[in-house]
Amino acid sequence: MPPVRRSALGPEMTATETRPRALEEQFESLDAQHDARKLGMWIFLATEVMFFGGLFMTYTIYRELYLPGFEQGSHLLEVRWGALNTGVLILSSLTMALAVRSAQVAARRFITIGLLGITMLLGTAFLAIKFLLEWRHDYAQHLVPGINFAYAGPYAAHVQLFFCFYFFMTALHALHLIIGIGILAVLAFLTWRGRFSDQYYSPLEVAALYWHFVDIVWIFLFPLLYLIGGR
Amino acid sequence: MKAQTIVPVKVYAGAFAGLIALAALTTGLAYVHMEIWNTVAALTIAVAKMLLVILFFMHLRYDRGMTRIVIIAGLLWLTILIVLTASDVFTRSWSPIPSGWGPAISVQQKQ
Numbered sequence: 001m002p003p004v005r006r007s008a009l010g011p012e013m014t015a016t017e018t019r020p021r022a023l024e025e026q027f028e029s030l031d032a033q034h035d036a037r038k039l040g041m042w043i044f045l046a047t048e049v050m051f052f053g054g055l056f057m058t059y060t061i062y063r064e065l066y067l068p069g070f071e072q073g074s075h076l077l078e079v080r081w082g083a084l085n086t087g088v089l090i091l092s093s094l095t096m097a098l099a100v101r102s103a104q105v106a107a108r109r110f111i112t113i114g115l116l117g118i119t120m121l122l123g124t125a126f127l128a129i130k131f132l133l134e135w136r137h138d139y140a141q142h143l144v145p146g147i148n149f150a151y152a153g154p155y156a157a158h159v160q161l162f163f164c165f166y167f168f169m170t171a172l173h174a175l176h177l178i179i180g181i182g183i184l185a186v187l188a189f190l191t192w193r194g195r196f197s198d199q200y201y202s203p204l205e206v207a208a209l210y211w212h213f214v215d216i217v218w219i220f221l222f223p224l225l226y227l228i229g230g231r
Numbered sequence: 232m233k234a235q236t237i238v239p240v241k242v243y244a245g246a247f248a249g250l251i252a253l254a255a256l257t258t259g260l261a262y263v264h265m266e267i268w269n270t271v272a273a274l275t276i277a278v279a280k281m282l283l284v285i286l287f288f289m290h291l292r293y294d295r296g297m298t299r300i301v302i303i304a305g306l307l308w309l310t311i312l313i314v315l316t317a318s319d320v321f322t323r324s325w326s327p328i329p330s331g332w333g334p335a336i337s338v339q340q341k342q
Binding site for chain 1: 235237238240243244246247250251254255257258260261262263264265269270273274276277280281284285287288289294295297298301302304305306308309312313316317320321332
């Protein structure tokens with residue numbers, strides 16, 4: 001086969017074929033491919049709803065069964081860090097949406113890469129606040145079940161159960177965020193290599209759906225762990 | 232090729248402002264003592280924030296039928312999961328309690 005040369009049709013077209021390079025053969029058009037990929041991500045997110053939903057449900061039931069212990073546990077969390085992290089994640093969703101939009105409107109590559117970079121930085125800031133401030137504080141207060149849990153008040157066993165939920169749910173959410181940051185790093189690299197255009201940007205759009213979903217999980221975790229029942 | 236919808240920056244900025252305002256509201260309301268309404272308010276605001284994210288950041292507002300079906304299916308199964316499990320736990324008082332834990336509080340009150 002002769003080497004395929006880039007044509008003036010744009011990065012996604014080649015001189016030897018009229019189909020866009022990014023168009024897989026089973027699809028009629030990039031638009032159909034874009035819709036199929038988005039639908040696939042939405043279906044994956046529906047399974048994620050069930051994944052987190054089981055935890056939310058179990059948390060709610062045990063909170064109802066052991067209410068005083070869970071309220072005491074909740075009051076041991078620092079609202080300001082949870083609220084700050086909520087703001088950080090919402091801002092990261094904005095920059096993520098703008099990164100996709102920058103590809104849609106064929107903005108210069110460095111703008112898309114920059115917005116992806118800011119989104120990754122905000123995700124990292126969330127993790128830093130969560131791990132280095134909150135979890136370290138919890139560790140210093142001897143609130144980590146299985147490692148150094150030593151809460152002395154009434155309903156100590158129930159408070160410990162609350163902290164089991166707290167650490168497991170926030171860790172699972174943080175894991176999703178770490179995966180998201182990894183995906184964005186790959187996409188920033190591919191953007192730099194010129195793989196996306198205003199005709200073909202579905203990997204960015206699909207990654208954005210995932211990122212916004214992780215934001216939504218936190219939107220529910222924050223009130224459920226820190227706020228409900230009042231402070 | 233039919234172009235995908237390009238959402239104006241203004242719409243994203245509006246959704247962002249709404250989300251920040253609601254986050255501030257829910258945090259502030261937690262310090263107002265309203266009994267059961269604390270929980271109701273926190274969850275209502277969380278659902279409102281979720282809708283803002285889904286409708287605008289995730290483009291549901293501009294999407295066609297299939298996406299909506301998937302979302303509704305996801306939420307429907309979640310509802311089944313929660314309602315059926317909760318109805319068992321809270322009507323039968325059968326949840327096993329580890330020894331040394333004492334009876335579960337709300338079960339104790341019911342008996």
